Amino acid sequence: MTTMVAAHVETGALVITMAGRWSLAQVYTLQRAFEACTAHHPPYVALDCTRVTPDGLLPTVLPALVMLGQSCRRGITVLVCAPASALTGALRRLPTRRVRLYPRLSEALSRLRPYPVPPGVRRAHQRLAPAAQAAATARRLVRDCCDRWRLSEVTDDAQLVVSELVANAVEHAGTEIDVTVSHHRQRLRIAVADRHHGVPRIATTPDGAEDAATPPALRGRGLDLVARSVAGWGVLPGTDGKVVWASLPAPRAARLRLPRLDLIARDGYPA
Numbered sequence: 001m002t003t004m005v006a007a008h009v010e011t012g013a014l015v016i017t018m019a020g021r022w023s024l025a026q027v028y029t030l031q032r033a034f035e036a037c038t039a040h041h042p043p044y045v046a047l048d049c050t051r052v053t054p055d056g057l058l059p060t061v062l063p064a065l066v067m068l069g070q071s072c073r074r075g076i077t078v079l080v081c082a083p084a085s086a087l088t089g090a091l092r093r094l095p096t097r098r099v100r101l102y103p104r105l106s107e108a109l110s111r112l113r114p115y116p117v118p119p120g121v122r123r124a125h126q127r128l129a130p131a132a133q134a135a136a137t138a139r140r141l142v143r144d145c146c147d148r149w150r151l152s153e154v155t156d157d158a159q160l161v162v163s164e165l166v167a168n169a170v171e172h173a174g175t176e177i178d179v180t181v182s183h184h185r186q187r188l189r190i191a192v193a194d195r196h197h198g199v200p201r202i203a204t205t206p207d208g209a210e211d212a213a214t215p216p217a218l219r220g221r222g223l224d225l226v227a228r229s230v231a232g233w234g235v236l237p238g239t240d241g242k243v244v245w246a247s248l249p250a251p252r253a254a255r256l257r258l259p260r261l262d263l264i265a266r267d268g269y270p271a
Contacts (some may be wrong), residue, residue, distance in 0.1 A: 009194070135170070
């Protein structure tokens with residue numbers, strides 16, 4: 001059985017597509033795919049099972065994996081797309097409202113509200129036009145998020161990263177741009193999505209220098225700068241475009257703890 005992870009740019013969903021005959025070994029493959037998706041902390045994860053050959057194992061294992069993937073991660077809704085079967089019957093009995101069932105992936109994606117940000121979730125989203133001021137707007141979004149989430153140590157690097165990613169999308173994609181900033185498990189993740197299928201890359205010569213013979217649109221000078229500033233980055237392809245993401249270590253600043261006033265004597269010393 002094959003498993004593929006892709007992005008749906010219009011809604012912010014990540015899609016896990018499975019095809020072939022289900023087997024016990026695929027339990028671990030699907031679990032890793034779930035972990036890869038939820039590491040990006042998207043608003044939705046869609047699990048497309050419509051091309052899986054069912055057997056008696058699937059209805060037993062899949063509900064547990066769905067619960068594992070969503071139970072401890074706030075703000076993520078899991079969409080399971082499968083034909084009517086014992087699988088859907090088992091999923092309907094799960095004690096959660098964050099698992100939704102659909103017969104087809106296209107129907108599931110059509111029902112989604114693009115890029116929701118539930119209350120209390122450390123995630124922000126903004127859609128930008130491919131204009132010269134888009135990079136400046138994205139920098140302000142990142143700076144406001146870092147201030148609000150007490151991530152002052154990473155503010156400068158995060159602004160540099162988002163500026164380069166957005167400028168690259170404006171120059172080479174020329175489509176609407178979706179910027180998503182999230183903080184999860186001490187990582188600040190910046191994702192820049194556009195409606196162009198061209199995959200950016202850093203082209204170098206054998207000695208490590210940038211390849212001057214490569215056209216500027218493919219050379220990725222900004223991506224080279226991003227790669228030097230982050231812990232990891234990558235590209236998620238999708239049917240309606242792509243998502244370029246970068247991740248920075250970002251532990252939250254500790255709150256300043258002041259002593260209780262009723263424990264301080266008038267002379268300024270502890271009572």
